Amino acid sequence: MAVLMKGAEVVSAMKDRLLKEVETLNAGGITPVLAIVRLGARPDDLAYEKGAIKRCEGLGIRCRVFEYPEILTQEALVGEIRKLNGDGSIHGILLFRPLPGQIDENVIKYVISPEKDVDCLNPVNVAKVFEGDETGFAPCTPEAVMEMLAHYNVDVKGKKVAVVGRSLVVGKPLAMLLLKKHATVTICHTKTHHIEETCREADIIIAAAGKAKMVTDAFVSEGQIVIDVGINLDENGNLCGDVDFDKVEQKTAGITPVPGGVGTVTTSVLAKHVIQAAKWSK
């Protein structure tokens, strides 16, 4: 019988730890503050924002939303971010992406201060994740996978982990975080030959391809751990992951659901980063 690796349990355990850290900060006169920077009002952004604010405020982190018109110029955005960088009362900055077309993310990413860059936009943090330097902030989603694995006592050391997907926001940084924990990491993608076989040979599969139910029964062998990072809509318009859960679950030793899995943990990692930034700001 597969263990259903629910995000809620991880969130709850993290909450206990993070509340203590916020208490310590409060005792030192500091309230951690997250600035959420949003251009326009895309429904996806608003949904994530709502969840992030709820999670953060439940932990004693104050959130300030900086909403700008979608047509804001790049120059103006640079100016706004610089103001936030220079504002000592703000510890973390979350900037929603993708940015509108008039703004070049390759310019903006250098502007956001690495010390406040809680979702790993600045190349300084990207390089630190690559180097395994834990003084940087990893992107929240891959770190949520690591929290999930740690909470359910899945030791990756020496084990074969197949990461399906090589995106900059999940697959690649996740490979680096796993490597830091001494996993043997295989990065698979759309061009991979015999991808099913490669996944079957792994001890752990992490699906981060962004393709509904692509990890079928043919990918999975008995007793594996399967972590699903995907958030997609299925043919009936229901939320589903990258894993064909119903067909696969029986075989696995442990599997994360979608919804209610990794995605649930992401905002807890965001909160953890804001608290860390507040600690480092002292």
Add this chain to the structure above:
Amino acid sequence: MAVLMKGAEVVSAMKDRLLKEVETLNAGGITPVLAIVRLGARPDDLAYEKGAIKRCEGLGIRCRVFEYPEILTQEALVGEIRKLNGDGSIHGILLFRPLPGQIDENVIKYVISPEKDVDCLNPVNVAKVFEGDETGFAPCTPEAVMEMLAHYNVDVKGKKVAVVGRSLVVGKPLAMLLLKKHATVTICHTKTHHIEETCREADIIIAAAGKAKMVTDAFVSEGQIVIDVGINLDENGNLCGDVDFDKVEQKTAGITPVPGGVGTVTTSVLAKHVIQAAKWSK
């Protein structure tokens, strides 16, 4: 019969291409210039420097050596690098590492201008390699491996490549360069369980562990390509790679020798980067 993948052939082909690029630069009034920054006079550094100067000058690149005492302070080194950053007649800067104990590489790496950072010290370049952004400079050794594969028409697309070693200078950036070419990359290391098996299952093995002859017969299966990045001394004090060449060669479809393999190509990549930096400086 295995193809012996010699570095000299790659160097010769690169020379033809690079000489043309230098000609074009010269026609525009530019002579590419490399600044070699060295603290003290470690024999390893001097040997590499000699090879680099010979290779570069054979391509029409001028080399200027900036030698400082081993006891140079960090502050002074920062000042010297800033001078080189600001000097428009210098296109590339090569700084020998490891640096002496009084100097923190984590400070220095941010100082060297990314545009002149021809061996990927600055996090801006590290992040670009991670992101697959080819406007950055990759470290010379892993790029030499890619030149080797390309020259011998080894297409990595979709193939299983086992990279043995996860160092910041070779294993990790090489994994990213391979991924950019659509390989399915497995990163193995000292903690990997069943490493022989993982390597046997690959199409291509790249040994970058820094351990003499560790890739034995048990790692290799018939018809593989084996690239050896190691440069070590064997029990008799002779140069050898990470691969036990004599025991393995017969099985492979192609294999690089040590010496005379990847190491030979490294300074050609360095020269390529200086030329690129000179082109971008226009």
